[in-house]
Amino acid sequence: MQLPLLTEARASLTAQVSAINEFGEHTSASIPAERALTIYVDKKELVTLMTLGAWPEWLVLGYLRNQRLVDSVQEIESITVDWDVGVAAVKTRHGIAQYEEKTAKRVVTTGCGQGSMFGDLMASIESIHLPGTTLTQAQLYAIVSAIRLKESTYKSAGSVHGCALFAQDELLLFVEDVGRHNAIDTIAGWMWLQGSSQVQAEGKVFYTTGRLTSEMVIKSAQMGVAVVVSRSGITQMGHQLAQQLGLCTIGRATNKRFLCYSAPERLQMQPALAGNPQPP
Amino acid sequence: MQLPLLTEARASLTAQVSAINEFGEHTSASIPAERALTIYVDKKELVTLMTLGAWPEWLVLGYLRNQRLVDSVQEIESITVDWDVGVAAVKTRHGIAQYEEKTAKRVVTTGCGQGSMFGDLMASIESIHLPGTTLTQAQLYAIVSAIRLKESTYKSAGSVHGCALFAQDELLLFVEDVGRHNAIDTIAGWMWLQGSSQVQAEGKVFYTTGRLTSEMVIKSAQMGVAVVVSRSGITQMGHQLAQQLGLCTIGRATNKRFLCYSAPERLQMQPALAGNPQPP
Numbered sequence: 001m002q003l004p005l006l007t008e009a010r011a012s013l014t015a016q017v018s019a020i021n022e023f024g025e026h027t028s029a030s031i032p033a034e035r036a037l038t039i040y041v042d043k044k045e046l047v048t049l050m051t052l053g054a055w056p057e058w059l060v061l062g063y064l065r066n067q068r069l070v071d072s073v074q075e076i077e078s079i080t081v082d083w084d085v086g087v088a089a090v091k092t093r094h095g096i097a098q099y100e101e102k103t104a105k106r107v108v109t110t111g112c113g114q115g116s117m118f119g120d121l122m123a124s125i126e127s128i129h130l131p132g133t134t135l136t137q138a139q140l141y142a143i144v145s146a147i148r149l150k151e152s153t154y155k156s157a158g159s160v161h162g163c164a165l166f167a168q169d170e171l172l173l174f175v176e177d178v179g180r181h182n183a184i185d186t187i188a189g190w191m192w193l194q195g196s197s198q199v200q201a202e203g204k205v206f207y208t209t210g211r212l213t214s215e216m217v218i219k220s221a222q223m224g225v226a227v228v229v230s231r232s233g234i235t236q237m238g239h240q241l242a243q244q245l246g247l248c249t250i251g252r253a254t255n256k257r258f259l260c261y262s263a264p265e266r267l268q269m270q271p272a273l274a275g276n277p278q279p280p
Numbered sequence: 281m282q283l284p285l286l287t288e289a290r291a292s293l294t295a296q297v298s299a300i301n302e303f304g305e306h307t308s309a310s311i312p313a314e315r316a317l318t319i320y321v322d323k324k325e326l327v328t329l330m331t332l333g334a335w336p337e338w339l340v341l342g343y344l345r346n347q348r349l350v351d352s353v354q355e356i357e358s359i360t361v362d363w364d365v366g367v368a369a370v371k372t373r374h375g376i377a378q379y380e381e382k383t384a385k386r387v388v389t390t391g392c393g394q395g396s397m398f399g400d401l402m403a404s405i406e407s408i409h410l411p412g413t414t415l416t417q418a419q420l421y422a423i424v425s426a427i428r429l430k431e432s433t434y435k436s437a438g439s440v441h442g443c444a445l446f447a448q449d450e451l452l453l454f455v456e457d458v459g460r461h462n463a464i465d466t467i468a469g470w471m472w473l474q475g476s477s478q479v480q481a482e483g484k485v486f487y488t489t490g491r492l493t494s495e496m497v498i499k500s501a502q503m504g505v506a507v508v509v510s511r512s513g514i515t516q517m518g519h520q521l522a523q524q525l526g527l528c529t530i531g532r533a534t535n536k537r538f539l540c541y542s543a544p545e546r547l548q549m550q551p552a553l554a555g556n557p558q559p560p
Contacts (some may be wrong), residue, residue: 015516019539020547022417022554029539034494034515050494050517137302178493178515213458214314214330235314235458236295237330259299259309267300274302 002074003193006057009081011035013052013176032160034178035083039063041090044099052160052177055186056081059177060088062189066219068124069096073192125218130226130246131202135168137270142169143207143229144253150174151209163187165225166205180210184219191223201225212238212249212261221245227266229253234261282354283473286337289361291315293332293456312440314458315363319343321370324379332440332457335466336361339457340368342469346499348404349376353472405498410506410526411482415448417550422449423487423509424533430454431489443467445505446485460490464499471503481505492518492529492541501525507546509533514541 012033019029038048039060046069051059057079064070070092077091143166150171151162161180165172165187173190177183187206194200201224208216212230214237220228221241227248234242234251239261242249248266252259256274260267292313299309318328319340326349331339337359344350350372357371423446430451431442441460445452445467453470457463467486474480481504488496488510494517500508501521507528514522514531519541522529528546532539536554540547 015519017516017519017541019541020544020549021540022536022538022551024549024551027539029513029541031513031519031541032515034517036517178491211458233309233311235312236297237314237316239295239297239311256302258302259307260301261297261299261309261311264300269300269304271302271304 004061004073004076005078006061007079007081009053009056009083011053011083013054032176032178036086037081037088038086039088039090041069041099042092042095043089046090049182050179051182053083054175054177055190056083056088058189058193059182059186060090060189061192062185062187064090065192066185066188066222069099125221125241125244128221128245130221131224133201133203133205133226133248134266134268135205135227135248136268137273139169139205140229140250140253140258140267141256141273143205144231144255144258146171147174147207147209147231151176162207162209164207165191166207167203168205180208181215184208184216188219188223205229208232211235212242212251214238214241217241217245217247217249221247226263229258284341284353284356285358286341287359287361289333289336289363291333291363293334312456312458316366317361317368318366319368319370321349321379322372322375323369326370329462330459331462333363334455334457335470336363336368338469338473339462339466340370340469341472342465342467344370345472346465346468346502349379405501405521405524408501408525410501411504413481413483413485413506413528414546414548415485415507415528416548417553419449419485420509420530420533420538420547421536421553423485424511424535424538426451427454427487427489427511431456442487442489444487445471446487447483448485460488461495461499464488464496468499468503485509488512491515492522492531494518494521497521497525497527497529501527506543509538 014030014032016028017031019027021027033052034050035053036048037051037056039046060079075092077093080089160176160178161183162176163180163183164174173187175183175186204225205227206220206225207229209231211232212234217238229250231253234249242262246263248263249261250258294310294312296308297311299307301307313332314330315333316328317331317336319326340359355372357373360369440456440458441463442456443463444454453467455463455466484505485507486500486505491512492510492514497518509530511533514529522542526543528543529541530538531541
């Protein structure tokens with residue numbers, strides 16, 4: 001497989017600023033970076049993303065994939081990111097078919113949503129068939145623990161979302177961003193580079209600190225990931241779509257607690273691991 | 281002033297779903313609604329917003345304002361929302377000038393960002409002059425307390441963002457949505473209906489449960505609100521813009537704690553109210 005050439009543009013993820021606390025004391029605070037990255041595809045301006053900027057090339061790749069602008073990673077010749085000007089230049093091998101058409105329809109998604117989703121993502125749901133991924137309660141607990149240890153920028157600067165990809169309970173990739181849609185797109189881009197056949201999506205579990213909205217569920221399904229874990233809750237449309245897709249959503253996952261909202265057949269319960277139920 | 285005619289479309293804000301908890305018990309969970317609202321302006325499709333749907337007419341109004349598609353509330357004749365079909369039909373009095381041009385440029389903002397922002401919002405910063413709003417530490421504490429009492433959908437269903445508008449420490453409007461950009465747009469729409477002169481923005485304080493990103497700072501400034509309070513942190517670009525605008529940003533505001541990141545001259549410190557500093 002001919003992979004695209006990617007730069008490895010790096011930039012500082014946090015900045016120190018001075019602040020005044022409740023005692024009137026001058027103090028120093030670490031805050032996350034937020035920078036504009038304008039994507040050009042074959043010299044045409046596509047979109048500007050506001051991002052922390054940890055892995056901009058994977059972000060751009062995942063963005064193009066999740067927006068369904070490009071069908072195969074091999075269609076992309078190179079992605080060149082230059083933080084000095086805040087530009088990601090994408091060069092395709094043969095141009096993007098129906099570019100105008102694909103970028104015409106706009107959906108502003110919920111909350112920490114992608115923002116604009118091109119094309120009719122919702123209509124594509126019926127063509128998605130998820131792999132037979134299952135997870136044990138012990139593996140779920142291992143995932144929650146792994147995340148607790150991992151959050152780095154969040155710990156130092158706060159205000160970022162974390163997303164992670166697991167193979168069962170093995171952590172493959174952890175990404176933080178000021179927007180969780182960026183974090184999930186970055187993971188999608190990374191997966192795409194590894195080759196994203198159903199075989200490789202089998203056993204994959206996606207973790208997000210953010211809410212399980214319609215968009216998060218759709219993007220996970222597009223990546224072929226059949227189990228999604230969140231420390232937060234789920235929205236009604238996220239729930240409906242997950243049920244439709246047979247995608248297992250697990251929310252409110254902190255310490256030993258969680259709620260499985262959909263496709264519980266994918267979660268092998270081991271209630272003894274939860275300790276004793278609290279008295280009602 | 282001739283105000284637009286607005287429907288009062290209401291819909292259920294939460295839904296009950298069944299879930300399985302960590303003990304393998306079947307339980308019931310309350311989750312927030314998330315529904316698609318497609319905005320048509322003079323019969324032309326503009327955008328689809330995913331929203332909780334509490335005050336859809338104000339949301340549409342604020343969206344049009346914050347995207348700078350409409351300059352005056354009087355340009356809008358009516359907004360008709362019909363939840364059965366998920367449509368908001370906007371009728372303008374004389375059409376929107378330079379409609380194509382204004383909807384051409386797209387910025388996907390950070391995190392819980394607006395998603396797509398039309399026009400060059402960033403360029404408009406220099407024309408903004410904020411009123412001389414100040415806030416005392418006692419008023420700040422009153423705001424944090426008021427919010428703690430208020431959060432309703434969040435308490436029952438979680439997974440929503442809350443935003444509120446205060447006149448000093450008097451709560452004027454509290455809005456929850458699955459997307460905080462929707463919550464802030466709803467407040468902008470409400471303010472617009474009240475008349476949004478500088479006089480009326482004087483003394484206004486904006487509260488958000490979400491992060492102080494570039495977008496939140498810009499939108500507050502566009503509303504003429506010079507003090508913004510959050511329980512979360514601030515991003516680097518949010519910080520830069522706030523400094524540039526002289527907009528007071530106060531983050532990490534929980535109980536008695538907070539950090540003032542910018543324009544501290546707007547915050548009248550009363551450190552005695554914070555209690556005793558913790559030992560280092």
